[in-house]
Amino acid sequence: MPDTLTISLPNLPNTIGLLAGGAIGGGWAARFVLNGVNVRLYDPAPNALDRVSQQVNNARRAYSRLLSVALPPEGSLTLVDSIGDAVKDVELVQESAPEDLKIKQKVLAEASKLASRETLICSSTSGLRPTALQSTVTYPERFLVGHPFNPVYMLPLVELCAGEETSPESMNRAAEIYQAVGMRPLVVRKEVDGFVANRLQEALWREALWLVHDEVATVEEVDDAIRFSFGLRRAINGPFRMAGGGDGMRRYMEQWGPMLQWPWSKLSEVPGLTKDFLDKLASQSDSREAVSSAELEQQRDDCYVAVLQGLRSQGYGAGALIEDWENTLRARSPQLTSGEVAVETLTLQMPSDWVDSNGHINESRYLEVFSKATGMLEDQLGAQGEYKVVHGSYYTVETHLSHLGELFPGDHITVLTQILDADKKRLRIFHTLTREGDCKPVATAEQMLIHVDATSRRACAAKGAVRERVFELARIHAGIPRPARAGASIQMR
Amino acid sequence: MPDTLTISLPNLPNTIGLLAGGAIGGGWAARFVLNGVNVRLYDPAPNALDRVSQQVNNARRAYSRLLSVALPPEGSLTLVDSIGDAVKDVELVQESAPEDLKIKQKVLAEASKLASRETLICSSTSGLRPTALQSTVTYPERFLVGHPFNPVYMLPLVELCAGEETSPESMNRAAEIYQAVGMRPLVVRKEVDGFVANRLQEALWREALWLVHDEVATVEEVDDAIRFSFGLRRAINGPFRMAGGGDGMRRYMEQWGPMLQWPWSKLSEVPGLTKDFLDKLASQSDSREAVSSAELEQQRDDCYVAVLQGLRSQGYGAGALIEDWENTLRARSPQLTSGEVAVETLTLQMPSDWVDSNGHINESRYLEVFSKATGMLEDQLGAQGEYKVVHGSYYTVETHLSHLGELFPGDHITVLTQILDADKKRLRIFHTLTREGDCKPVATAEQMLIHVDATSRRACAAKGAVRERVFELARIHAGIPRPARAGASIQMR
Numbered sequence: 004m005p006d007t008l009t010i011s012l013p014n015l016p017n018t019i020g021l022l023a024g025g026a027i028g029g030g031w032a033a034r035f036v037l038n039g040v041n042v043r044l045y046d047p048a049p050n051a052l053d054r055v056s057q058q059v060n061n062a063r064r065a066y067s068r069l070l071s072v073a074l075p076p077e078g079s080l081t082l083v084d085s086i087g088d089a090v091k092d093v094e095l096v097q098e099s100a101p102e103d104l105k106i107k108q109k110v111l112a113e114a115s116k117l118a119s120r121e122t123l124i125c126s127s128t129s130g131l132r133p134t135a136l137q138s139t140v141t142y143p144e145r146f147l148v149g150h151p152f153n154p155v156y157m158l159p160l161v162e163l164c165a166g167e168e169t170s171p172e173s174m175n176r177a178a179e180i181y182q183a184v185g186m187r188p189l190v191v192r193k194e195v196d197g198f199v200a201n202r203l204q205e206a207l208w209r210e211a212l213w214l215v216h217d218e219v220a221t222v223e224e225v226d227d228a229i230r231f232s233f234g235l236r237r238a239i240n241g242p243f244r245m246a247g248g249g250d251g252m253r254r255y256m257e258q259w260g261p262m263l264q265w266p267w268s269k270l271s272e273v274p275g276l277t278k279d280f281l282d283k284l285a286s287q288s289d290s291r292e293a294v295s296s297a298e299l300e301q302q303r304d305d306c307y308v309a310v311l312q313g314l315r316s317q318g319y320g321a322g323a324l325i326e327d328w329e330n331t332l333r334a335r336s337p338q339l340t341s342g343e344v345a346v347e348t349l350t351l352q353m354p355s356d357w358v359d360s361n362g363h364i365n366e367s368r369y370l371e372v373f374s375k376a377t378g379m380l381e382d383q384l385g386a387q388g389e390y391k392v393v394h395g396s397y398y399t400v401e402t403h404l405s406h407l408g409e410l411f412p413g414d415h416i417t418v419l420t421q422i423l424d425a426d427k428k429r430l431r432i433f434h435t436l437t438r439e440g441d442c443k444p445v446a447t448a449e450q451m452l453i454h455v456d457a458t459s460r461r462a463c464a465a466k467g468a469v470r471e472r473v474f475e476l477a478r479i480h481a482g483i484p485r486p487a488r489a490g491a492s493i494q495m496r
Numbered sequence: 497m498p499d500t501l502t503i504s505l506p507n508l509p510n511t512i513g514l515l516a517g518g519a520i521g522g523g524w525a526a527r528f529v530l531n532g533v534n535v536r537l538y539d540p541a542p543n544a545l546d547r548v549s550q551q552v553n554n555a556r557r558a559y560s561r562l563l564s565v566a567l568p569p570e571g572s573l574t575l576v577d578s579i580g581d582a583v584k585d586v587e588l589v590q591e592s593a594p595e596d597l598k599i600k601q602k603v604l605a606e607a608s609k610l611a612s613r614e615t616l617i618c619s620s621t622s623g624l625r626p627t628a629l630q631s632t633v634t635y636p637e638r639f640l641v642g643h644p645f646n647p648v649y650m651l652p653l654v655e656l657c658a659g660e661e662t663s664p665e666s667m668n669r670a671a672e673i674y675q676a677v678g679m680r681p682l683v684v685r686k687e688v689d690g691f692v693a694n695r696l697q698e699a700l701w702r703e704a705l706w707l708v709h710d711e712v713a714t715v716e717e718v719d720d721a722i723r724f725s726f727g728l729r730r731a732i733n734g735p736f737r738m739a740g741g742g743d744g745m746r747r748y749m750e751q752w753g754p755m756l757q758w759p760w761s762k763l764s765e766v767p768g769l770t771k772d773f774l775d776k777l778a779s780q781s782d783s784r785e786a787v788s789s790a791e792l793e794q795q796r797d798d799c800y801v802a803v804l805q806g807l808r809s810q811g812y813g814a815g816a817l818i819e820d821w822e823n824t825l826r827a828r829s830p831q832l833t834s835g836e837v838a839v840e841t842l843t844l845q846m847p848s849d850w851v852d853s854n855g856h857i858n859e860s861r862y863l864e865v866f867s868k869a870t871g872m873l874e875d876q877l878g879a880q881g882e883y884k885v886v887h888g889s890y891y892t893v894e895t896h897l898s899h900l901g902e903l904f905p906g907d908h909i910t911v912l913t914q915i916l917d918a919d920k921k922r923l924r925i926f927h928t929l930t931r932e933g934d935c936k937p938v939a940t941a942e943q944m945l946i947h948v949d950a951t952s953r954r955a956c957a958a959k960g961a962v963r964e965r966v967f968e969l970a971r972i973h974a975g976i977p978r979p980a981r982a983g984a985s986i987q988m989r
Contacts, residue, residue: 038825065797068847069804072822072875152725154793157800159817160725185821187724187814193712199721202712206703208735210696215736215780216773219686219695222780226734228692231680232645232653234730238803239813241719241727242701243708280709287708287715300647302810304558307650309806309815310731311562317795317802320732321680324652328678329563332531352563356809360871360884366892367867371860378853391853399859401986404895409953413560424988431988451986460902492985493894493944495917495924 014179016040016094018078020118022086022110024048027127028099029055030155032080033062037156038184039075044082045089052082062156086110090118095180097149099127104135112139115146123177125149130197133166144170149177150198151186159187162198230320239306243284305355312354345419345435345483346383346476348376355412364410370402373434373448376418380432384472386454386465394466397430397452405488408438408445415439423489425477427464428454433486447488507672509533509587511571513611515579515603517541520620521592522548523648525573526555530649531677532568537575538582545575555649579603583611588673590642592620597628605632608639616670618642623690626659637663642670643691644679655691657684723813732799736777798849823881838914838928838976839876839969841869848905857903863895866927866941869911873925877965879947879958887959890923890945898981901931901938908932916982918970920957921947926979940981 019035021028024046032042032055044055059080066074083089090096096118100110107126115124124146126136137143147169152158161181165174178188191198197205211225220228314322351372359365377399381387386396410416417437424431430452435444456463465473512528514521517539525535525548537548552573559567576582583589589611593603600619608617617639619629630636640662645651654674658667671681684691690698704718713721807815844865852858870892874880879889903909910930917924923945928937949956958966 061793061797063845064794064847065801067844068798068801069818070822070825072825072872075825154797154800157797157804158725158728159814160721162721183824185817185824187720187817189713189717189721189724191712192714192717193710195710195712199707199713199718200725202707203700203703203718203722204726204735206699207696210699211735214692214695215777217686217688219684219688220682220692221685222736222777224682224685225692225696226736227680228653228655228682229696229730229734230732231682232651232693233697234732234734235651237722237727238731238807239723239727241722242697242704243715243719284708284715300554301557302812304554304647304650306807306810306812307647308558308562309810309812310803311650311806313802313804313806314731314799317799319795319799319802321652322802324680325562325678331676331678332563332568352560354562356806358809361889361891365867366895367860367864370863370895370897374858374860396854398854398899400899402859402863402895402897403986404863404897406891406893413557415560426988429988431986449986451988490985490987492983493896493924493942494983495919495922495944 015183016180018043018093020089020091020093020096020114020122021045022089022096022098022114023100024051024055025099026058026153027151027155028097029058030062030151030153030157031097031099031127033059033154033156034184034186036078036080037062037066037074039078040184041078042080043089043091043093044080045084045086046082052080055080058154058156061154065157086113087117090114090122092119093122095123095125095177097125097127102129102131104131107131107136108139111136111146112141115139115141115143120145123147123173123180125177127151130201132194132196133164133169134194135166137166137168143168145173147173147177148198149181150201152200159185160189160200161186162189162191162200164191164194164198166194231324235307235310235321238310239303308355312356345421345480346380347417348379348383348420348434349416349418351375351416351418353410353412353414353416358412362411364412364414366404366406369404369406369410369436369446370448372416372418372436373402373404373450374399376420376434377432377450377452380420384476385469390466390469392457394469395455395457395463398455399450400453401449401451403449403488403491403493405447405491406445407447408443410438410445416445421483421486422473422477422480423449423485425473427470428462430454430473433489435486447486449486449489449491508676509673511536511586513582513584513586513589513607513615514538515582515589515591515607516593517544517548518592519551519646520644520648521590522551523555523644523646523650524590524592524620526552526647526649527677527679529571529573530555530559530567532571533677534571535573536582536584536586537573538577538579539575545573548573551647551649554647558650579606580610583607583615585612586615588616588618588670590618590620595622595624597624600624600629601632604629604639605634608632608634608636613638616640616666616673618670620644623694625687625689626657626662627687628659630659630661636661638666640666640670641691642674643694645693652678652680653682653693654679655682655684655693657687657691659687724817728800728803728814731803732796838912838926838973839873840910841872841876841913841927842909842911844868844909844911846903846905846907846909851905855904857905857907859897859899862897862899862903862929862939863941865909865911865929866895866897866943867892869913869927870925870943870945873913877969878962883959883962885950887962888948888950888956891948892943893946894942894944896942896981896984896986898940898984899938900940901936903931903938909938914976914979915966915970915973916942916978918966920963921955923947923966926982928979940979942979942982942984 018041021031021042021044024044032044035042036059096114098110100107120142126148128148133148137146140146148164150162152160163174163177181188214220214225215222311321314320315325353364357364357368381397419435421433423433432450434448436446438445453462454465511534514524514535514537517537525537528535529552589607591603593600613635619641621641626641630639633639641657643655645653656667656670674681707713707718708715804815807813808818846857850857850861874890912928914926916926925943927941929939931938946955947958
């Protein structure tokens with residue numbers, strides 16, 4: 004089979020130059036290096052390389068969780084001694100110097116003088132106009148603004164803004180390169196201070212400051228007001244999207260437009276909602292695919308669920324709130340049952356973000372569920388908390404997982420757990436996973452657990468009450484019919 | 497065992513009354529009914545009940561995906577003929593009539609006249625002042641604004657705003673009730689038009705309109721500028737949070753404050769950054785837990801990953817972008833070095849949050865790793881992308897996982913994969929996981945995969961080039977010594 008290690012996409016450069024390695028420059032370094040591009044960094048600060056390397060480490064960690072494919076071989080990160088070294092033989096130079104016109108002009112002047120004529124020169128400025136930055140650039144047609152967002156290796160948007168002398172070819176080439184490293188280039192149609200995203204962010208930021216200034220809310224309360232409400236929307240859609248297609252937009256503006264006249268904002272200036280302007284809004288929305296509002300609603304809900312599930316996995320913000328809510332709900336839902344039957348160790352509902360590329364719950368989630376069930380059993384045996392610290396705990400040494408069906412998001416499942424065999428050190432158990440209202444197993448897992456000493460981490464006998472409960476439950480479960488799959492091995496029959 | 501189904505939390509009402517069943521009223525109905533509260537709805541519109549029922553259905557579907565506990569028995573939804581019927585014998589009345597002061601005053605006047613004195617009366621108004629609404633309310637001390645966000649059953653924030661005559665007891669009781677149905681009450685400190693969240697939303701909305709009006713960006717571009725950049729931040733944190741604790745806030749304002757003076761926004765008014773105001777911002781931020789910026793960075797990254805993974809599971813927005821990016825990465829990811837040895841399918845570093853209560857990497861993460869390795873093998877066999885859609889893909893039907901050692905955060909691991917047997921439909925493989933610089937296996941996994949048809953989801957023969965590659969690689973691997981554990985079963989020896 005072909006060795007593609009040497010193949011690199013046509014629109015991906017081999018080497019780029021970075022000027023300044025702060026929060027933004029370091030983020031650029033991380034994104035390019037991990038995408039397999041060599042980076043030549045110029046930053047006179049003494050600890051520049053450490054700070055940038057830390058960002059590359061953060062990004063490597065984040066990508067290993069975010070991406071389901073292996074990253075290509077990493078590019079090199081080289082700290083160089085001068086602007087000249089940084090821009091030599093590179094296809095793109097990204098300047099991320101402090102937001103000071105004079106400083107940036109000086110850096111860009113030297114970089115463009117020393118770089119070869121073909122080298123693209125881009126500035127990360129958050130809001131300075133490209134034409135002003137361009138004034139000191141040699142061959143200014145290859146200069147443009149490529150404005151990213153912190154953390155650069157995480158947030159995909161990069162705003163491209165042309166100055167008066169920027170060539171279309173330069174804009175296209177830059178867009179290609181940014182896209183090749185996983186970013187979303189957005190071309191700003193008019194040269195304005197702050198471009199698009201920062202104008203929007205600034206408007207929000209100013210209003211937030213007013214609310215604190217006027218003591219309507221505290222800093223914490225302003226943040227919460229956003230992240231528990233429309234902030235969740237903004238990860239999914241911008242404010243226009245909610246209106247839907249062309250006519251939807253017209254109706255939306257007719258309904259909400261008048262409110263813009265209300266004194267809701269310190270900042271009262273607002274464009275007149277003339278017929279021409281409404282037509283423009285509507286026509287620009289017409290281009291969007293027509294989706295029935297019912298479809299829109301469910302698509303919207305699925306996105307909310309997915310975002311909330313994500314935050315919940317971090318125990319953060321609106322996600323943490325859901326856990327609190329569930330605890331109040333759990334207080335009103337049924338308890339585990341034990342006795343002359345297998346122990347019901349777990350009931351759960353399949354989250355929507357457990358789906359894999361086959362459109363069903365991924366295999367690894369089954370072991371995540373069975374692992375939780377094993378944990379519940381250990382809790383019932385008393386092998387938990389204090390006991391784990393003082394004596395030891397059960398480690399899984401083998402698992403035989405069998406998939407007999409598929410699970411999908413929203414499915415309610417139950418896990419029944421049976422002890423097959425037990426001795427002083429070992430516990431052999433069998434989990435059966437069924438879908439609510441269907442006794443046919445969807446999956447089973449046979450597991451061998453070994454009791455391990457808390458300090459030596461070597462196998463040792465279970466202690467006192469735990470051992471007694473293990474033997475007691477094993478005795479009870481000896482009365483339950485043995486699952487057919489117990490003791491099975493994987494064979495091509 | 498006590499039957500907990502009948503227990504209802506003290507702060508949860510048995511029945512509430514809803515006035516008007518539009519988008520907001522219907523959302524309230526869904527949230528309360530699914531939390532086990534009976535709802536009496538008054539809405540004269542002919543199809544009111546259908547519209548509201550549709551929202552309850554949407555919410556039932558969304559909750560089944562969002563929550564991992566079973567919902568309590570649903571409350572009843574009853575359409576009644578008059579405001580009097582809706583407010584009779586209920587603990588809370590929620591008014592969601594059109595945003596028109598006169599209409600709301602009329603509805604609230606009648607509702608408060610007919611409700612018992614203890615009944616809380618709340619308005620869902622998006623911005624009208626409670627004191628104005630309160631003027632027609634009988635016993636006005638039990639009236640307040642409880643402003644939710646659409647969809648009410650999904651977004652947790654509810655803004656509580658007191659009018660001049662509202663009693664603290666009413667505010668507390670309302671907060672208890674909203675919290676009991678999974679919401680996040682936020683008390684607005686001063687009575688202002690638009691409260692907190694809508695003032696912030698309006699500021700963003702106005703600036704968005706200006707950008708389209710001035711042709712800096714189209715409707716679509718404004719939305720993209722948000723959802724591919726800071727919109728992703730806002731689901732996690734508000735704008736202040738990024739600054740971190742007190743001193744961080746001071747530094748943040750010193751760094752970014754001056755930019756507020758730049759002409760970045762059409763709406764140029766901004767509070768003066770006086771010493772007093774900066775002190776207020778800093779002191780209000782002091783209350784936040786002090787986290788080192790390194791910790792902040794990783795917590796932030798984990799939240800971004802979680803949110804992006806969520807959107808990706810929906811193939812939506814920034815999540816869809818990641819898939820495109822992965823496809824370009826896949827084209828460049830290191831090809832499996834096949835030959836007379838097992839293929840190297842994966843190298844990975846163990847993330848710190850994969851640890852379980854035993855202080856080592858949790859068992860389920862091993863299958864997560866082996867599942868990725870299997871995915872890489874499938875990519876190599878060409879069972880990916882187009883093929884998955886048109887023909888089919890390999891499903892894992894059995895896994896035998898053996899733990900021979902422990903893994904800890906930061907460990908670099910490699911997975912070697914060997915094909916044991918293959919026929920037209922089946923693929924039996926063996927993964928060996930080793931820690932970097934140590935050939936002794938830490939874990940192994942034997943897996944049986946079956947090729948499943950894309951449409952029927954039934955077992956079927958692999959097609960064309962994929963089948964050829966399977967047999968080719970199987971032939972090569974037949975020359976590799978068979979792992980000792982292949983075909984083993986779990987036994988108490």
